[in-house]
Amino acid sequence: MFNDFKMVDDRPVYVQLKDYVQDMIVKGHLLEHQKLPSTRELSKLLAVSRNTVLNAYAELEQDGIIYAVKGKGNFVGKVTTLKTSPIELDWKNRLNTAxxxxxxxxxxxxxxxxxxxxxxxxxxxxxxxLFDVENFKRAFLTRMSLEGDIVLNYGYAKGYKPLIDYLLRYMEVKGVDISNKDILITNGFTEGLDILLSSIAKKSGRVLCENPTHHAALKLFRLHGLEIHGVDMSDDGIDMGQVEKTLAKMDFDFAYLIPSYHNPTGIVTSSEKRNAIFQLFSNYQIPIVEDGFNEELRYSSSHLAPLIAFSGSGNNIVYIGSFSKILFPGLRVGWILADKELIASLESMKRARTIHTSTLDQAVLYQYLQDGYFExxxxxxxxxxxxxxxxxxxxxxxxxxxxxxxxxxxxxxxxxxxxxxxxxxxxxxxxxxxxxxxxxxxxxxxxxxxxxxxxxxxxxxxxxxxxxxxxxxxxxxxxxxx
Amino acid sequence: MFNDFKMVDDRPVYVQLKDYVQDMIVKGHLLEHQKLPSTRELSKLLAVSRNTVLNAYAELEQDGIIYAVKGKGNFVGKVTTLKTSPIELDWKNRLNTAxxxxxxxxxxxxxxxxxxxxxxxxxxxxxxxLFDVENFKRAFLTRMSLEGDIVLNYGYAKGYKPLIDYLLRYMEVKGVDISNKDILITNGFTEGLDILLSSIAKKSGRVLCENPTHHAALKLFRLHGLEIHGVDMSDDGIDMGQVEKTLAKMDFDFAYLIPSYHNPTGIVTSSEKRNAIFQLFSNYQIPIVEDGFNEELRYSSSHLAPLIAFSGSGNNIVYIGSFSKILFPGLRVGWILADKELIASLESMKRARTIHTSTLDQAVLYQYLQDGYFExxxxxxxxxxxxxxxxxxxxxxxxxxxxxxxxxxxxxxxxxxxxxxxxxxxxxxxxxxxxxxxxxxxxxxxxxxxxxxxxxxxxxxxxxxxxxxxxxxxxxxxxxxx
Missing domain, CATH: 3.90.1150.10 (Aspartate Aminotransferase, domain 1)
Known part of the structure; x- marks a missing residue:
């Protein structure tokens, strides 16, 4: 007993000792009312300070794991973990098809x-x-010193206000009319798309997309039971002739497009085609979900406005963005930019499902952007x-x-x-x-x-x-x- | 023109100027091929350094927003944001009932x-x-210096390995047999419950829970279309007589219980009742989803094992935990502890929906726990x-x-x-x-x-x-x- 106590370096010893004793007790190696070694004995046996043992015993006592009797020492308390014959459910059989x-x-x-x-x-x-770890640390320390307590407490489902304002401005200088639009912060692009798919009513149950396209999006379409219609790619983006024919033939709940650095082909849809796409889908009153994937990672120098910039004050484009693809994927921050009322409804869904996105991630990212480190x-x-x-x-x-x-x-x-x-x-x-x-x-x-x-x-x-x-x-x- | 340029304090001036000029161009206030003020003129007009203007122009040129003609100056580039008549979709009419x-x-x-x-x-x-901001900063800096690049890049859907191992041990000293179990890290308790609800097959479509109970859980049950059967609370937990009658009458897909500091009543289910609950639901082969809500926040000193400790090596309890209720709610970290194979399936769902939980949140929380600050x-x-x-x-x-x-x-x-x-x-x-x-x-x-x-x-x-x-x-x- 106590001989197999092994210390690790980077954790307070009294906590390790407390966990060790508690583990022995709950596993039944030490029995109820059994006397524990005195603090003096144990400190000698384990070659730790007596204070360490005192601290560990004090915490165990506070947690009701052991009890002290004045003048007599410490004893194992009543710890109920009645183990009965284990029940084995067949979980595979209890999971749904999705x-x-x-x-x-x-x-x-x-x-x-x-x-x-x-x-x-x-x-x-x-x-x-390539990660800019030093400036990231700097951004963290700045934000924490400004409002560490706010960063660590509950935030809002919609997102961290300074970040939302930053992103609205960010999209505005890309040419987007933000007057009737709003932003919902999500756990990366993927949650953004998933929340949207969970919210849009299935009418035709069909989605139109480029073929090939982003496999995580395809996976979500399948999980949501959508009928996927892929349209071939030509060298400057989706084949417009095929799109026209397809739209004329059947109805779609929405289209999903990646106009910049399309995944997987890398094709960048030209400005002319962006305009044509916007016009055509507008005529059919079919909303477009625009994936802003790697839009920031342009190697050539010609300006290209996102599709949502073409919609002016209209509301038929839903833009989902994320910096995580090039900046810090370990931070899960994406955003949906769309019609104000639509965002309000998506916000309710977001609140019901994950309360909100990590305020720490949002706040540090905001500070990093605000301080100009991103550029x-x-x-x-x-x-x-x-x-x-x-x-x-x-x-x-x-x-x-x-x-x-x-x-x-x-x-x-x-x-x-x-x-x-x-x-x-x-x-x-x-x-x-x-x-x-x-x-x-x-x-x-x-x-x-x-x-x-x-x-x-x-x-x-x-x-x-x-x-x-x-x-x-x-x-x-x-x-x-x- | 350029007279309404307003600077804010905490952002590099060249970035502000770049955004300002780009905004003017995409909004059509500056026209294609229009000549921009020389760097000398503009620096004088705005009272900023010439270097600031040079930097802003250089970035605008790289982004294809402006172009330079040698010896002649800088000109507005081709920026397409053709705005057509805005399309107004009725989004409310395109949302589903959930x-x-x-x-x-x-x-x-x-x-x-x-x-x-x-x-x-x-x-x-x-x-x-009460927040322990200083030690939190310390934990952040420690982890970043150890593996900042890993913290900032993509992680695993299952979660950050050191945190998973920590939590397995943490649950083990609470008396849980972890041999056939595993942990999935989620964006707080709420995502944990939502992923589980999205995965469990609807057979009876019924859930049994305490009445009253946690309203966020009730909301999720409703959104998932479950039929909710509440059982009254007596002073030491759920009314067992009522539970027995209810289970004898109809089948349930699962039960949802909050044995410690039940929300909203604050009732702590006694050890005897925990055992009885475990036995009864086991007899009916009905899994229990145990909400570990505020388990850590005991004011009295008697040991109480979580329900999942009663299951031994069995797999009929799914435990959902979170430190965020008392520690740092701004960090969205919760976990599901359950049968290994069930966790593997939930992990696929998690990957499909949010890729993974913020590695930053997980890594800093891990370091904070590991360093003994939590105690x-x-x-x-x-x-x-x-x-x-x-x-x-x-x-x-x-x-x-x-x-x-x-x-x-x-x-x-x-x-x-x-x-x-x-x-x-x-x-x-x-x-x-x-x-x-x-x-x-x-x-x-x-x-x-x-x-x-x-x-x-x-x-x-x-x-x-x-x-x-x-x-x-x-x-x-x-x-x-x-």
């Missing part, structure tokens, strides 16, 4: 197991080494990613045979191989050579794209980017030969 | 408007002045709240006529007036006297409790607690007389 579907279509679970030392093109998360960070990040992008593109041209690369930037490339070549088969072969990537078919609404794959390069070194692409090219060539 | 219901039953929207200077007993949020904070907080609790209870006994007070602690008191007295009418009268509280009927499953109300005292000064309760008592007496 949850089983979520399990089934969870990409992370399907993922080929990544091994240490491999070159992985699967991630499009930002490069950690500086973006300049640095753009330069690094642009270089990697050009390098990756160049390497693809050089090493991967028969490929078509679309898109103008972002943190990934989307490769189309000759029709008939199976990217999943290629992945298997590349895996043996220590290289992994995302097969493109997961982004397709209709099972197509078997000959496509996505290469995320943001977190790889320049050396690994070139080497990895070279291996993919060699593997492809060998496979075709063999 | 969302309209969420709007309708949103307590915050129904709230009597609180005015400055009033004594408000509505909140049960922790007292901000110290709890000791201080308990002392303060206990004093307020006793004071409030004493004042109720003294000033409020014909009342029954139940419960043993927590951050609130639940008052039962004589049957026939309308607490909402009392609230209206008290409002005129500058005192507000929560009418009790919102906690009832069946429209009862019209003669009850809840007094949250955590954030009030001792003086205001006594004065407020005195006013309620006086108002009640006057009303009965009048």
């Amino acid at each position: 949850t089983l579907l979520a399990d089934e279509i969870d990409l992370v679970r399907q993922d080929i197991q990544w091994q240490k030392g491999m070159i992985s093109f699967t991630s499009i998360a930002p490069e950690e080494k 500086k960070y973006l300049k640095k990040a753009r330069a690094v990613y642009k270089k990697k992008y050009e390098l990756a593109r160049q390497a693809c041209m050089e090493y991967i045979p028969f490929c078509k690369i679309r898109g103008d930037g972002g943190l990934h490339l989307f490769i189309e191989l000759e029709v008939g070549i199976d990217a999943r088969r290629l992945l298997e072969k590349c895996y043996d050579e220590g290289v992994v990537f995302y097969p493109g078919d997961v982004f397709y609404t209709n099972g197509l794209g078997k000959n496509t794959f996505r290469l995320g390069f943001s977190r790889l070194s320049e050396e690994d980017i070139v080497r990895g692409i070279q291996i993919i090219g060699d593997t492809l060539r060998n496979d075709r030969r063999g | 969302t309209l219901l969420a709007d309708e039953i949103d307590l915050v929207r129904q709230d009597i408007q609180w005015q400055k200077g009033m004594i408000s007993f509505t909140s049960i949020a922790p007292e901000e002045k 110290k904070y709890l000791k201080k907080a308990r002392a303060v709240y206990k004093k307020k609790y006793e004071l409030a209870r004493q004042a109720c006994m003294e000033y409020i006529p014909f009342c029954k007070i139940r419960g043993d602690g927590g951050l609130h008191l639940f008052i039962e007036l004589e049957v026939g007295i309308d607490a909402r009418r009392l609230l209206e009268k008290c409002y005129d006297e500058g005192v507000v509280f929560y009418p009790g009927d919102v906690f009832y499953t069946n429209g009862l409790g019209k003669n009850t109300f809840r007094l949250g005292f955590s954030r009030l000064s001792e003086e205001d607690i006594v004065r407020g309760i005195q006013i309620i008592g006086d108002t009640l007496r006057n009303d009965r007389r009048g």
